[in-house]
Amino acid sequence: MTRTALVVGELSQGRLAGATHEAIGAAAIVSGSPAGVSVLLAGRSARTAAGELARSGVARVVVVEDPRFDAGPPAVLAVQAAATAARIGVGVVVVGGTTFGREIAGRVAARWDGAVATGVTEVAPEGESVRVRRPVFGGRATETRVLGGPRVVLAIRPHAFPTPASDGPTPPIEVVPAADLPAPLLGPIRTGVESAAAGAGPGLSDAAIVVSGGRGLRGPENFHLVEELAASLGAAVGASRAVTDAGWRPGSLQVGQTGKAVSPQLYIAVGISGAIQHLVGMVSSRVIVAINSDASAPIFRVADYGVVGDLFEIVPALTAEIRRVRAT
Amino acid sequence: MEIVVCVKPVPEAETRLRPDAAGTALDPEGVKYVLAGYDESAVEQALLLRESIPGSRVHVVACGPAPRTEEVLRAALALGCDVATWVDVPAASADEPLSAARALASAISPHSPDLVLCGKQAGDNEAGVVPAALGELLGVPDLSYVLDVRWNAGASRFSLKRASEAGLESWTVPAPCVLGLQQAWNDPRTAKLPAILKSRKAPIARVTPPSAAADPASSPRRFELPPPRTGAKMIEYKTADEAATRLVRALREEAKVLP
Ligand SMILES: Cc1cc2nc3c(=O)[nH]c(=O)nc-3n(C[C@H](O)[C@H](O)[C@H](O)COP(=O)(O)OP(=O)(O)OC[C@H]3O[C@@H](n4cnc5c(N)ncnc54)[C@H](O)[C@@H]3O)c2cc1C
Ligand SMILES: Nc1ncnc2c1ncn2[C@@H]1O[C@H](COP(=O)(O)O)[C@@H](O)[C@H]1O
Numbered sequence: 001m002t003r004t005a006l007v008v009g010e011l012s013q014g015r016l017a018g019a020t021h022e023a024i025g026a027a028a029i030v031s032g033s034p035a036g037v038s039v040l041l042a043g044r045s046a047r048t049a050a051g052e053l054a055r056s057g058v059a060r061v062v063v064v065e066d067p068r069f070d071a072g073p074p075a076v077l078a079v080q081a082a083a084t085a086a087r088i089g090v091g092v093v094v095v096g097g098t099t100f101g102r103e104i105a106g107r108v109a110a111r112w113d114g115a116v117a118t119g120v121t122e123v124a125p126e127g128e129s130v131r132v133r134r135p136v137f138g139g140r141a142t143e144t145r146v147l148g149g150p151r152v153v154l155a156i157r158p159h160a161f162p163t164p165a166s167d168g169p170t171p172p173i174e175v176v177p178a179a180d181l182p183a184p185l186l187g188p189i190r191t192g193v194e195s196a197a198a199g200a201g202p203g204l205s206d207a208a209i210v211v212s213g214g215r216g217l218r219g220p221e222n223f224h225l226v227e228e229l230a231a232s233l234g235a236a237v238g239a240s241r242a243v244t245d246a247g248w249r250p251g252s253l254q255v256g257q258t259g260k261a262v263s264p265q266l267y268i269a270v271g272i273s274g275a276i277q278h279l280v281g282m283v284s285s286r287v288i289v290a291i292n293s294d295a296s297a298p299i300f301r302v303a304d305y306g307v308v309g310d311l312f313e314i315v316p317a318l319t320a321e322i323r324r325v326r327a328t
Numbered sequence: 329m330e331i332v333v334c335v336k337p338v339p340e341a342e343t344r345l346r347p348d349a350a351g352t353a354l355d356p357e358g359v360k361y362v363l364a365g366y367d368e369s370a371v372e373q374a375l376l377l378r379e380s381i382p383g384s385r386v387h388v389v390a391c392g393p394a395p396r397t398e399e400v401l402r403a404a405l406a407l408g409c410d411v412a413t414w415v416d417v418p419a420a421s422a423d424e425p426l427s428a429a430r431a432l433a434s435a436i437s438p439h440s441p442d443l444v445l446c447g448k449q450a451g452d453n454e455a456g457v458v459p460a461a462l463g464e465l466l467g468v469p470d471l472s473y474v475l476d477v478r479w480n481a482g483a484s485r486f487s488l489k490r491a492s493e494a495g496l497e498s499w500t501v502p503a504p505c506v507l508g509l510q511q512a513w514n515d516p517r518t519a520k521l522p523a524i525l526k527s528r529k530a531p532i533a534r535v536t537p538p539s540a541a542a543d544p545a546s547s548p549r550r551f552e553l554p555p556p557r558t559g560a561k562m563i564e565y566k567t568a569d570e571a572a573t574r575l576v577r578a579l580r581e582e583a584k585v586l587p
Contacts, residue, residue, distance in 0.1 A: 012493070073471055073499075075463060099473050099492045103508075106460030107470070109426055115545035116426055118455050131549070136453050141345050141354070143453070144550040155456075185469050187502040191487075194496040203493045209585075233586075251511075252491065257341050257365070258511055261454070266585040280341060283554075287583045289575065290560060305578055306560035313568040321572035325580070 002032040002125050003091030003152070004059070007039045008081045008108075010100050011070075014045035016052045019096025019156075019206070021163035024058060026156045027094040029123055030130060034058045034164055039171075040084050042069040042077055042178070050173050057168020062088070066178040073188045074100050076181055078107035083179035085112055091150060092130065097158040098206060105155040114151030121160040130154070138261050139284020158206045159265055159286075204253065207236030209266045210285070212255055214240035214278075216271020216292065216311055220248035225315045226270050232322040238262065238282075240272045256281035271311045274299025291315065329384040329479070329503075332441040333374040334432055334458070335404055336422070337361035337396040338451040347551040354452070354551055356419070361396035363403040366447025370509040372516040373477055374445050375408050381479050387439065391415035391431045392422035398532060405527035406519035412532045423453055424544035429461035431537040437466055441504060443486070448472045448508040459508030471501060472508030 005027035010017040020039075027037040034057035041049055042064040050061040062084055069077055081104060085093050093108055095101035102118055109116035121142075122133040129148045134157070136143050204210060211233065213226035223243070230237045238255040239248070255262055257277040267285035272278060274290070274297055282288070283302050290303035291314050300306045307314055339345075339354065340362045348355040363371070371388070378384040388404040390397045393416070401412040415435045421427045436444060444466070449456035456472065463470025477488040483500065490497040491510050501507070519527075563578070565571035580586045 017493075073469060075460065075469055075471075078460065078464075102456045103460055103470075103472050106425070106429070106455075106457035106462075107464045109457065109545075110429060110461040110464035116455075116457055116461075117546065118457060137339075137345060137354075137451075138454070140553070142552045142554065143353075143548055144552075145546045146549050147546040149545060182467070184467065184502075188469050188471060188505070189500050190497055191500060192498040193494050194498075206493060252496075266579065266583075277341065287579070287585045288557075289579070300560045300562075302557055303560035304557065304583065305563060305575060307563045307565075307571050307575060309565075309568065309571060314571055317568040317572035318575065321569070321576050322586075325576055325586075 002036060003030060004036045004038070004089070005031045005092040005094055006081065006085045006088065006090040007037055008077065008093060008095045008101070008104060009039050009041040009049070010096055010098060011041065011043050011045055011049050014048060016049050017096060017098060018163070019098045019101060019158060022158070022161045023094045023096045023101070023156055024056065025161040025164045026120070026123055026154065027092065028164055030092050030094070030125055034168055038062060038088060038090065040064070040081055042066065042080055044070055047173070047175070054170045055166040055168055056164065056171060058171045060171050061173045063173055063175045064178050065175065068178065068181060068186065071190065072186055074103040075107050075185045078104040079111065079181055079185060080179050081108050082112040091152065093153045095155045097156045097160070101155050105153050109153040112151055112153070114153040115147035115149050116153040117145055117147060118155035119157045120154050121157045123154060135263070135284050138257070138280035139263060140280060157263065159208060159263070204236045204238055204255070204260050204262055207262070208264050209233050209235035210238045210255070210262050210264045211235045211268045211270065212238035212240065212272060213243060213270045214272030215242035217243070223248055225311070229268070229270070229315055229319045232319045232326065240278050269299050269303070270315055272299055273297050274302065329381050329443065330387065330439060330441040331374045331377060331384060331443045331445065332387045332389055332436050332439065333370050333404070333409065333445045335363050335367040335371065335388060335390050335400050336428070336450045337390060337392050337400040338364050340364065345553060347553070352548045352551055361399060363400040365451035366449060366509055366511060368516040369511055370445040370447050371404055371407055371409065373509055375517070377443070377477065377479060385410045387411045387413065387441070389413045389415065389432060389435055391417055391428050391435070393417070393419050401532055402527045402530070403519065405530045406524045407517060408523070412530065414532050414534045416534055416536050420544055424546055425453070425455035425457035426461055427544045429458045429465060432458070433462055433465035434537040435535050443503060444506040446506065446508045448474070448510050456508070459506050463506040466506065468504045468506060469501060470506040470508070471499060473510050474507045475510045477507060
């Protein structure tokens with residue numbers, strides 16, 4: 001049995017987040033086709049953003065133009081999502097793999113009484129249920145779960161689902177008023193954003209490529225080698241704990257057990273030995289490259305490609321080669 | 329102020345993962361369960377807030393089976409939490425985030441806390457569901473990916489930072505609320521021996537939630553370890569430029585991760 005689905009869209013600076021396109025891709029798998037998928041967009045720019053779904057082939061776009069969704073915490077959209085899901089009678093709600101999406105999933109599930117799974121990398125209908133796979137333990141294991149019952153909430157993992165082709169019909173846009181938003185949920189107020197330093201590229205957790213540097217760089221004055229390589233690739237910059245503990249770079253860049261877990265398409269470890277506490281944060285990356293002068297460094301055991309050599313020679317050459325390839 | 333902090337017993341990081349006989353879940357045989365990761369940050373944040381708000385109490389709550397749940401509660405008491413509640417449910421319920429949230433909510437709501445602190449996600453199943461679900465079940469707002477929480481008594485609001493894709497956001501949130509803690513960059517404290525000894529004898533309240541509350545909404549089917557990586561393909565080269573050309577070619581043509 002296939003189920004119809006509702007994707008809860010995420011708007012970032014008036015545009016649809018990439019995560020939303022991936023969520024539509026995942027929802028279309030559960031529903032059998034994009035025609036079984038409705039998309040909810042809420043906020044002042046919802047109607048404009050709906051235009052980005054022209055020819056997406058989805059069933060409809062539900063638009064709620066209400067500024068409370070721009071200002072409020074994610075919980076407010078979760079309430080709207082649960083109400084919309086109940087009104088149009090879908091069996092699955094799907095959200096993207098961003099912090100925003102993940103935060104919504106728990107409240108939608110509790111409010112709408114659905115079974116929930118997050119960080120999902122594979123999904124398939126199974127009889128009356130939905131079967132999912134998801135990495136656990138920082139990617140050191142994978143679990144398959146079966147979500148039963150009439151209502152299922154899924155948050156997908158970034159980069160795990162293809163964004164659907166845009167060769168279908170253009171969906172109708174349904175403009176509806178906001179659901180009843182409980183007053184306490186409107187209590188939190190965002191007072192400011194210190195955006196990730198200008199030009200710093202994508203955030204670590206959802207970047208498609210991450211370049212991380214370790215103690216092999218010898219000092220903060222050399223860390224620019226990692227940053228330039230990252231810039232040439234449009235990648236996010238990460239670091240080992242040796243680097244963040246020494247204060248060469250802020251703790252927010254730390255990858256690992258006590259830092260961030262990342263699972264990009266490509267992870268490049270520069271001058272990082274590959275201690276288990278670092279590995280748990282990055283082993284689930286699709287392709288891992290290690291650059292290290294010590295051929296016996298444990299990082300090579302989890303790497304797909306290894307370069308044994310002096311990072312001070314290899315990394316600048318690599319940056320130059322990538323710039324050259326990109327320019328042609 | 330009544331501060332509740334939720335901690336989940338999780339296998340210590342160095343655990344060698346193995347599927348159980350049925351192949352559906354982690355084999356708990358010989359696994360050491362600890363208070364770890366984001367939950368440590370949540371406890372640290374709770375203790376810091378208690379120090380700054382006169383008349384506060386930190387109440388640690390954990391949901392799961394014996395003996396692991398009692399062990400993490402004692403670890404939290406040793407760190408300085410004032411009272412502990414053990415929500416006694418089977419492992420399958422504690423590991424399913426929505427049933428864990430329901431069981432926790434039933435144990436927490438009679439205490440009407442001003443603040444409920446969680447980790448942003450548990451270190452084992454990494455669901456990141458419980459904080460928002462608890463917010464819904466307790467009827468209060470929630471925010472996750474939170475760090476650096478302070479109490480502003482004049483405004484009766486918490487002010488905090490939140491790490492999102494947009495950057496580092498600042499928020500103010502009225503009490504009561506649920507917050508999911510991101511890693512704190514100030515290192516969590518470690519327990520001192522006398523406190524550890526004292527915590528061994530501290531009373532722990534045991535509650536059992538209504539059974540329906542703890543019914544898992546999903547069931548595990550398979551627990552698998554990834555096939556071992558076959559070892560890195562080493563790039564052979566004579567000059568750094570050659571290493572770079574070969575690596576980029578492999579990444580574009582073989583691995584297809586670069587355009
Ligand atoms: C409880 C706990 C939690 C932890 N959490 C984390 C965590 O979240 N993240 C994390 O990263 N660590 C964590 N650690 C620390 C971890 O154990 C390691 O100490 C740390 O990852 C080491 O960082 P590193 O690889 O940069 O440094 P090192 O281990 O010192 O490795 C440096 C590497 O650089 C190579 N190198 C040196 N010179 C060159 C050169 N010229 N060219 C190329 N290569 C060179 C060396 O061969 C070496 O392999 C944690 C530890 C504990 C105990
Ligand atoms: N069984 C549990 N007992 C106590 N707290 C829990 C439990 N499960 C989850 N939590 C709390 O909720 C946070 C997020 O967990 P999760 O949503 O399962 O990733 C954890 O870091 C804990 O603070």
